[in-house]
Amino acid sequence: MSVPRFHDLTVARVSPEAAGSVAITFAVPDDLQESFSFQPGQFLTLRTTIDGQDVRRNYSICSTRSRYSQAKELEVGIRPMEGGVFSNWAATQLKAGDKLAVMPPDGRFTIKKPRALHRVGFAAGSGITPILSIIASTMEESDSAKFTLVYGNRRMSSVMFNEALQDLKDKYKNRLTLIHILSRQAQEVPMLEGRIDAAKVQQLIDTLLPARAWTRCSCAVPRP
Numbered sequence: 001m002s003v004p005r006f007h008d009l010t011v012a013r014v015s016p017e018a019a020g021s022v023a024i025t026f027a028v029p030d031d032l033q034e035s036f037s038f039q040p041g042q043f044l045t046l047r048t049t050i051d052g053q054d055v056r057r058n059y060s061i062c063s064t065r066s067r068y069s070q071a072k073e074l075e076v077g078i079r080p081m082e083g084g085v086f087s088n089w090a091a092t093q094l095k096a097g098d099k100l101a102v103m104p105p106d107g108r109f110t111i112k113k114p115r116a117l118h119r120v121g122f123a124a125g126s127g128i129t130p131i132l133s134i135i136a137s138t139m140e141e142s143d144s145a146k147f148t149l150v151y152g153n154r155r156m157s158s159v160m161f162n163e164a165l166q167d168l169k170d171k172y173k174n175r176l177t178l179i180h181i182l183s184r185q186a187q188e189v190p191m192l193e194g195r196i197d198a199a200k201v202q203q204l205i206d207t208l209l210p211a212r213a214w215t216r217c218s219c220a221v222p223r224p
């Protein structure tokens, strides 16, 4: 069995995100470009030593392939989990210039129908990260594709990558639909309140989603 191969990548930037989350950008050197090329939806395994323990965790790539080919950068978003070893270390200790052991992209949560006309993604909390890469890549790689995102959070102030989503909405006004479902903030429309469960998905499909026009792409489950 082959041993997983980690490479030291330099942290180019650490940017604050909502509710204590961080976006970590890695610079990928020329000789590793091919090893780190990815499909939107895949994840990286990050590895470090914390209090003498070898710790490895997976984080989905949230950036696009075009940014990878142009700027040679990969980005992940990390939301600190209460009592979590790696996520809190990354959110408070990592800084630009640090080196971190990173395994090349892996995972099968990727686009299965490359020419879908309309994709719909469901995400909650930090589950947005792989979907963000899939949305942006979908828009960049086709002039006509549409995407509808149903995104669950407690309240708007805790929406991870809200600015990135708004930028995408501004850029692709007629092709991207964002539907926020909030569990701890009142909305004008009751259907947009609560958690994304089976009943909510059915309600959304019946009222807001043009079922005949979309191809189910993925469902990102909330991370605990």
Ligand SMILES: Cc1cc2nc3c(=O)[nH]c(=O)nc-3n(C[C@H](O)[C@H](O)[C@H](O)COP(=O)(O)OP(=O)(O)OC[C@H]3O[C@@H](n4cnc5c(N)ncnc54)[C@H](O)[C@@H]3O)c2cc1C
Pocket: 043, 057, 058, 059, 060, 061, 076, 077, 078, 079, 080, 081, 082, 083, 084, 085, 086, 087, 088, 107, 126, 129, 130, 223
């Ligand atoms: C494919 C994949 C992609 C992912 N992508 C992302 C992403 O893009 N962004 C993101 O933020 N996360 C992502 N995750 C989750 C991420 O990998 C980590 O699991 C998460 O950050 C928590 O790691 P941690 O080391 O901080 O927490 P851990 O230390 O692993 O702890 C997790 C939880 O368990 C509790 N716990 C730990 N030990 C014990 C114990 N002995 N008894 C009781 N409770 C305990 C902790 O308090 C904490 O609440 C992804 C996971 C997978 C599998």
